[in-house]
Amino acid sequence: MKTYRLSSRGISLVARNDTDDAKQQSEQPLAGTNRRAFLKWSAAASALPLLLTERDSQAKDSDTSAVTSPKTTPWKEFLPNQMSPLNPVSVLHGADGVQEVAPTPGADAEHGECGRKPHQRYDELGADPTMYEINVVERPWKAHPDLPETRVWSYRAADSTPDSFSPIIFARYGQPVLCRFHCKLPKDHVGVGVPYISVHLHNLHCPSESDGFPGDFFSAHKQGLTLDYKGEYKDHFYPNVYAGLDEMQNGIGDFREALGTLWFHDHTWQATSQNVVRGMFGFYVLFDHLDSGNEKDPSPEALRLPSYPYDYMLSFNDMRFDSKGQLVFDRFSPDGTLGDKILVNGKIEPVLRVARRKYRLRLLNAGPSRFYEFYLNDSKGKAQTFTYIANDGNLLPAPIRNMGKVHLGVAERADLVVDFSKYPIGTELFLTNRLIQETTKGPDKVDGSGTRVLKLLVDRDPPEQDLSQVPDALRPLRPLCDEEIARAKVRRWVFDRKGGEWAVNGKPENILDTSAKIDKGECEIWELVNESGGWQHPVHIHFEEGRILSKTVNGLPVALPEHERGRKDVYVLGKNEAVRVFLRFRDFTGKYVMHCHNVIHEDHGMMLRWDIEDDTPPEPPAGCGAS
Secondary structure (H helix, E strand, O other): EEEEEOOOOOOOEEEEEEOOOOOOOOOOOOOOOOOOHHHHHHHHHHHHOOOOOOOOOEEOOOOOOOOOHHHHOOOOOEEOOOOOOOEEEEEOOOOOOOOOOOOOOOOHHHHOOOOOOOOHHHHHHHHOOEEEEEEEEEEEEOOOOOOEEEEEEEEEEOOOOOOOOOEEEEEEOOOOEEEEEEEEEOOOOOOOOOOOOOOOOOOOOOOHHOOOOOOHOOOOOOOOOOOOOOOOEEEEEEEOOOOOHHHHHOOOHEEEEEEEEEEEEEEEOOOOOHHHHHHOOOEEEEEEOOOOOOOOOOOOEEEEEEEOEEEEEEEEEEEEEEOOOOOOOOOOOOHHHHHHHHEEOOOEEEEEEEEOOOEEEEEEEOOOOOOOEEEEEEOOEEEEEEEEEEEOOOEEEEEEEEEEEEEEOOEEEEEEEEEEHOOOOOOOOEEEEEEEOOOOOOOOOEEEEEEEEEEEEEEEOOOOOOOOOOOOOOOOOOOOOOHHHHEEEEEEEEEEEEOOOEEEOOOOOOOOOOOEEEOOOOOOEEEEEEEEOOOOOEEOOOOOOOOEEEEEOOOOOEEHHHOOOOOOOOOOOOEEEEEEEEEEOOOEEEEEEEEEEOHHHHHHHOEEEEEEEEEOOOOOOOOOOOO
C-alpha cells in the first residue's frame, strides 16, 4: 500500500491510500477523534513536504536507496574530555517560560500543561523531588567539519553546553525526579519529524502516565489520542524506586532490580523513528548504594567502579546525508533508511582523549536501524580486551573479563571498563564495528577489518591515583523460582509482516485497544517469535526487565550468551529465532507497549499495547517470595 498526499497547507488534510482496488478514502478533518481518522490525517500530514515548497527544514524525505553520504576525513574533531550532566533547578516554569509554576499531582491546565493522568503514588513517593526543566528545540549542529550545519531536534536545558549533542541526567534511587518537558518545536515544521512529542524513559520502573506512551504525544497545538487535552508542557514523575516495592514493603523495593544506564527518547505515535533520527535522545544514569557513582566511596558495600569524570557515555546512531550534507530519511517506507555514517555522541569519526587509568564506558545503540559488533583494536589492528559489566543498563552478577567484542542491537546498552593504564602516552586505539550490514533487514556477518568509528587517544597521566576497581561480584540476581515459572500464564507474540506492513500476531498496532490485560503483581512468560523471513527485530518490553528462560533457532535450542543471562529489556530476535522471557508486573498500573526498536517497524505497525490492571497482588508459591 502506498500513501499519496492530496492536500495543502490551510485546508483539511486528506490521505488517499492506493490499495489494490484503488479505492479512494474520504476526506478526514485534522481533529478526528478516532484512530482511523487519525491514521489518515497522520499520513497526510507527514506527506506535506513532497507537495509543498519546503522551508529550510534541512532534513528531507527521499528515496534514499541511491543516496551516499559525502566523504569525510576522520579524526578531525575531539569529544569533550568529560561529560556534563545537567544541574537540577529550583523552580519550574509554565508555558510562557516566565511564570514560576510548581508541579502538581494532577495536570495543571491553567498554566499550559497537557491533559495527562494524575501521577500515581505521588504523595507516597514524590516528596521533595529533584527537578529538571528541558525544552525540546530545533537547533543547528555540525556532525563533522567537512559537512555543513544541519538542523537537529534536541533536549536542551538552561545549562546545556554547546558541544553537547544529548543531555545527561544523574539520578539516585530513593530520590524522586520531576522532569518538565516543554515542546518548543516549530509549529509549522515540514520535512522529517513531527513537531509534537512523547518522551519515553527507557526502561525506568515508573507509572504509566510518565512512561511516554506513544498516544500521549503533545504540543501546544496537538494532543495525543490518549490525552485529555493539548498543552505546551508535560510533567514526568520518576519515583526512582526499585521494582518490587509492594513485595518488599520497605519503601524503595528490591535492590537486585536496579538499573544503571537508561536513556530517554521520543516515542510519538507513528513518528518515533523520524523524531529520534533528528536527535531526540539523552542519557539517564541511576546510582544506588552499590553502584554509588563514587570510586572513593568508603562504604564496604560500594562497588567503587570508575566514576565521574571517568564514567563516560557513548551513543551510536546511524544517519545518511545527501550531497549537500543534509539528513535524509525515508519515513514512508516500512523498511526505513540504513545510515551509512555512524555518529558517536553526534559526531562522525571523533577522537576521545583519555587518561592512563580505568574508564567506565556506557555504550548505547540509539538506532534507528543499524546493529553493531564493536572491537577495540590498536593502530595495527591487534585486538585489545576489556571487562563487560552491564547489559541493557543492568549490572551483571559478575564481570566478564578479557572480552574482545560487544554486540549491540538497536536500543541495547553495554557498560564496559577499559584499563588505559597499560598503554603509554600517545597510544591510539580504535573502536571498530566489524558487523557487515547492507540493508535495514539486519546484520549479515562479522567480516574484514571493520569500520573505525571512534579513536581513543591516551594523552595524559591522571592527576591522582586511580582507586577504582571491578570487583568479582557486582549485583546479585533474584533467583528464578520453578514453582512460580510453572504457574505463570504464557502468551505467544509472533513478529511478522503482512501485506508489506509490520505486525504482531498478524495485526498492526492499535493504540486504543489493549492486547493483554494483566493483574498488578502477576508473573507471566512471554514467547517472542520471529517469523518475518530474513528480518531481525530488537524487541523492547516497557516497564520491567525480564529474564530469558530459553532461546531457539529454527526450533532448536541454543545456548544463551553470558551477557544475556542477567536482566534485559531488549530481546534481539534473529532470523527464525524465538525466546521465552519471564516477566513480573509490579507496583503501578496503566497502559504500556511492546514493540520492535528498529523504530521504523514500530511506526509501521510492529507494536502492541498491554495494560496492568489494579488488583490484589497474588500470593507467591511457597519459597518464591522476594526476600
